[in-house]
């Protein structure tokens with residue numbers, strides 16, 4: 089899970105299962121996850137499946153008031169600050185799940 093370093097268009101991440109370090113392009117990432125039918129969580133960034141071990145990891149952006157001070161060195165504060173920065177970069181790049189509003193059922197009842 090740890091985010092190691094952010095770059096302009098990608099991010100270095102270490103798989104928490106197999107410790108493999110990989111570089112993930114922003115183009116492969118998206119903010120938002122459907123967690124139930126019609127229910128979306130836009131604080132989550134789903135990472136691609138690890139090619140080393142098949143693990144699927146998710147990053148969760150915490151609330152702004154939980155953001156640590158800018159100069160933090162220790163984990164998990166540094167990780168949390170990097171997740172915030174990555175989430176913001178993806179939103180700026182419009183890499184956000186397109187959520188359809190849950191409207192009324194449009195299916196017609198059987199005749």
Ligand SMILES: [Zn+2]
Pocket residue numbers: 103104105106107108138139140141142143
């Ligand atoms: Zn892995």
